[in-house]
Amino acid sequence: MIQAHLRQQRDESNDYQPVFYDLSQEKDHQALVALLEARPYIRINDNIYSQLRELMKIRNPTQKLTQEESDAKIQAYVGNTPLEQFGIWVYYPWSDRVVHLVNEVDFIELRTSRNQHKITAAEITLLSTKKVGIVGLSVGQSAALTIAMERTCGEIRLADFDNLELTNMNRIRCGVHNIQTNKVIIAAREIAEIDPYIRVKCYPDGMTENNLEDFFLEGGKLDLFVEECDSVDIKILSRIKAKELKIPVLMEMSDRGMLDIERFDLEPDRPLLHGLIPEVDISTLKGLTDAEKLPIFSPMLALDKVSSRMKFSLGEIGKTITTWPQLASAVVLGGAIIGDTCRRVLLDQLKSSGRYYIDFEQLIV
Structure with missing residues (x-):
């Protein structure tokens, strides 16, 4: 039957x-x-x-x-x-x-009436003209939904090649009927149900070398880029493009509340990822396993400074676990951090670059 x-x-x-x-x-x-x-x-x-x-x-x-x-x-x-x-x-x-x-x-x-006066009417109007791009829809999903709820932009572009698995649902907010639905489609639908007037463009094949130009420029240049992907080559290539176009980049790691801000719009000569990207041949970085990514990610993401439990988990990849863990609390915090920082950057209220931590284990003891 x-x-x-x-x-x-x-x-x-x-x-x-x-x-x-x-x-x-x-x-x-x-x-x-x-x-x-x-x-x-x-x-x-x-x-x-x-x-x-x-x-x-x-x-x-x-x-x-x-x-x-x-x-x-x-x-x-x-x-x-x-x-x-x-x-x-x-x-x-x-x-x-x-x-x-x-x-x-x-x-x-x-x-937006209950945003007033934390966000003024003039700021709401200005934000409605902004375009935000997000690649990677784990922390990226939380960031996208926060940005949509706060109405920090009028257009949002989402890229991720991955379909939802049940194992993703420890941190991605959605129903079980969405298993095997592309992550960008899930996020785009929820945004449309929150606010159908926000323009959403999806890249369900993820960000690639072929669509990089389109993602950043088609329909108008992005005002801000949020990078939350696991692909080492795209992490680097997307920053090269953002720097070329003078677009600010945000990234949140979902461990210890680590936030990266790269103001390529204000500092066009700023080194990628604060100069922490090792000298590598980008063409060799496609299709790496998570274990193979670790030596490259380590300096880029300061893996020597991650929480003790994350540090232990990284050593267990390929042994007792298949990939690095992410908790819903950390991902939701990351979405909030990205959402708040995104708004302040777009309103020209925050001008700094750098790496910052909001570590609850240190703040609340």
Whole structure:
């Protein structure tokens, strides 16, 4: 019975971009009707009125609006537009859901209202013009979701060739139904469900020599690059490109809260990774095992300074474990560190380069 059902079910798609329908446009109205007729199992979430009620509330902070006052303000704002045609309808094909939302300007105002005044209105507007690229979707996933929730950018580019395995789920936030789904697709879908107006571009083959130029420049040059990949050659090649283009680079190691900042935008002559990259032939660095990477990673990532448990674990690779461990707490902390630093760099509030540690075992004793 199960095998028969599996043969009949639709193949899993790699869709990660939502589809928008503006019902004030007849063409969009007909398209959405056709979609719902073809897929009657689609769930519709229509809570537009609660969004409008919140919009009136945040626009009148000195008043405690009664229900009648709120309704009157909503009516004045909507005017003669039927509520069904107000805002936008967003279809998420991977979950077969349609959600009714306010338009982009109102959505951003609502979504960022509780950032004020930690992030000012002018800063929110500026950040919405920024483009951030992330390669490596373990710490990178946490960073991407933090950046999206805080709305630190208007466009995000994600690169990772890896599909999710159950062993990844000690640190990657998602459901078990995502096993064998590409990591960038998982992250992109969650970002779209948080904020469909953030533009997301995915590179499910990972960052390669062939798509490096496209990743950094297609659709406009990146404003900031987050490097969280395990490929030694891409760690180096991506920094060479970032330095050439004068793009700042962030990296978090998910051990002892180690953060690297490389301000190639302010220091175009700065050596890659603070001058810690050993002299190697990049062409020999592809396809290395984790054990083979260690001698190269050691000076780059200061592996002599890692936590005692990480140091022990590194010696166990290929013996009792297959790769270096990462804990969810460290990865989530890394996402927060990247998110905070990313915002401050993009707002020109932080100008330094260097290597920094936020080590809870030292801070909380």
